[in-house]
Amino acid sequence: MPELPEVETIVTGLKANLLGRRVKELVFISPHLKKKQLPGAFRPEAYRRRKILDIWRRGKMIVFRFDGQLGLLVHLKMTGQLFLADPARKIDKHTHARLTFYGLKKELLFRDIRKFGFLNCLALSQIEEKIKTDLGPEPFEISLNDFRYLLKRHGQKRLKNWLLDQKIIAGIGNIYSDEILFRARLSPFRLAGSLTEEQAVRFYRAARRVLEEAIALKGSSISDYVDAMGEKGGYQRRHRVYARDGQLCPRCHREKIVRQKINGRSTFYCPACQL
DNA sequence: ACCTTCTCCTGACAGC
DNA sequence: TGCTGTCAGGAGAAGG
Numbered sequence: 523m524p525e526l527p528e529v530e531t532i533v534t535g536l537k538a539n540l541l542g543r544r545v546k547e548l549v550f551i552s553p554h555l556k557k558k559q560l561p562g563a564f565r566p567e568a569y570r571r572r573k574i575l576d577i578w579r580r581g582k583m584i585v586f587r588f589d590g591q592l593g594l595l596v597h598l599k600m601t602g603q604l605f606l607a608d609p610a611r612k613i614d615k616h617t618h619a620r621l622t623f624y625g626l627k628k629e630l631l632f633r634d635i636r637k638f639g640f641l642n643c644l645a646l647s648q649i650e651e652k653i654k655t656d657l658g659p660e661p662f663e664i665s666l667n668d669f670r671y672l673l674k675r676h677g678q679k680r681l682k683n684w685l686l687d688q689k690i691i692a693g694i695g696n697i698y699s700d701e702i703l704f705r706a707r708l709s710p711f712r713l714a715g716s717l718t719e720e721q722a723v724r725f726y727r728a729a730r731r732v733l734e735e736a737i738a739l740k741g742s743s744i745s746d747y748v749d750a751m752g753e754k755g756g757y758q759r760r761h762r763v764y765a766r767d768g769q770l771c772p773r774c775h776r777e778k779i780v781r782q783k784i785n786g787r788s789t790f791y792c793p794a795c796q797l
Numbered sequence: 798a799c800c801t802t803c804t805c806c807t808g809a810c811a812g813c
Numbered sequence: 814t815g816c817t818g819t820c821a822g823g824a825g826a827a828g829g
Contacts, residue, residue, distance in 0.1 A: 524822065524823095525822065525823095528822080554806095582822095582823080597823085597824095598822090598823090599805095599822085599823045599824075600806090600821070600822055600823055600824095601806090601807080601808095601821085601822080616807085634806095635806080635807055635808070636805080636806045636807050636808085636821090636823095637805075637806050637807080638805065638806065638823065638824085639823090676798085676799090678798065678799060679798085679799065679800095680799090680800090683799080683800085686823090686824090688823090688824080695822055695823070696821095696822060696823085697822060698822095742822080744821080744822060745808095745809085745821075745822085746821095746822080747822070783801095785800075785801075785802095786801070786802070786803090787823095788820085788821085
């Protein structure tokens with residue numbers, strides 16, 4: 523579900539409510555979360571009385587920093603949700619973890635229908651190491667020059683796969699890759715190394731603009747996504763190609779939006795104006 | 798290095 | 814109503 527704009531929105535909400543809070547208790551409700559812990563993981567009890575000093579996003583991951591160099595790494599994958607709920611809310615079978623705090627009525631719930639997501643209890647140093655090996659630069663931090671370098675370096679990859687590869691650029695998923703390529707007027711099948719200078723600049727700017735606009739509208743809610751307060755986003759109303767196959771291209775009006783699998787992922791594009 | 802396919806898991810929806 | 818197949822925002826593994 524959540525790509526960069528959705529995770530960014532969640533983190534903004536979490537920070538507003540949780541910075542400086544001290545943990546009462548972290549509870550794993552479902553046993554599968556325990557199985558996903560990495561070697562060297564802390565037990566949930568280690569989080570008692572720890573204070574949240576910072577929360578941030580890296581790619582599609584959420585990182586919590588507690589005192590004592592303790593960290594928490596969360597990935598929501600397809601259907602994960604991390605939101606503050608009233609304690610009176612019933613815990614359904616898809617709710618897998620709960621975090622409670624001193625002096626806060628709401629509790630933080632981790633819910634995930636498909637159970638692809640994880641919540642890893644690690645030292646902050648372990649999290650930083652994992653991020654360093656698993657993720658490429660952030661779309662908002664990379665320079666145009668570095669962006670161009672990465673296009674050449676992975677020049678044999680199709681643009682669609684290039685955007686989806688978290689080791690090249692972190693945070694972009696299936697929705698935003700299609701929206702970015704549409705905005706940049708580039709075909710998802712183009713090889714990354716084949717872009718002209720002008721196209722590379724357009725591509726770089728399109729990525730930033732699409733992600734910025736999506737953040738401004740608090741992300742896209744297709745089915746499961748909600749922010750930290752349990753609210754839906756609004757960017758799905760602005761999607762120009764994603765899930766719009768069969769509709770006339772909103773830009774050139776010459777062809778219908780086509781849906782085609784690339785790398786096992788449905789890809790939507792206009793065959794007339796994305797070249 | 799890159800591609801495709803399969804895999805983890807649950808639920809929604811289309812077609813019969 | 815109920816079956817079967819397909820699809821879904823992610824991403825790692827395996828094989829070509």
